[in-house]
Amino acid sequence: MADAAFDAATCIGCGACVAICPNASASLFVAAKVAHLSTLPQGDMDKKRPAKMLKAMEDEGFGSCSNYRECESVCPKEINVSAITTMNRLLYRSR
Incomplete structure (x- = not known):
């Protein structure tokens, strides 16, 4: 669990993902933060x-994300788009 949180926490907010995205989406950055914080025990709060x-x-x-990938x-920190999947899953569970 700690490894998963750390992997998402490595995002440095450099903006490369937004710059390359045809939609100018910051979904990978936002998803990395959501995945990082939700993986920790305090994230359930x-x-x-x-x-x-x-x-x-x-x-x-x-x-918004259109899955161009x-x-x-x-991403210089090799954050995977699976973080966006995690974010979307958490989003839909909260509704």
Whole structure:
């Protein structure tokens, strides 16, 4: 569990994923943070975190993920798009 949290926590917020994405989506960055925080025991405290973070992303004008997976290919920390899957699963469970 700690390894999974650490893998997601390695995101440095460099913006490479947003820059390469045709939709200018920050989903990989947001998903890495959601996956990191939700994997930790304290992450269960805020079930609405994925929805809040996605809303903040949309409010800032970022696009949504269309699964081009370009973000994964340029990520210097090799964060996998499975983090987006984790985020979406948590999002749908919270509704």
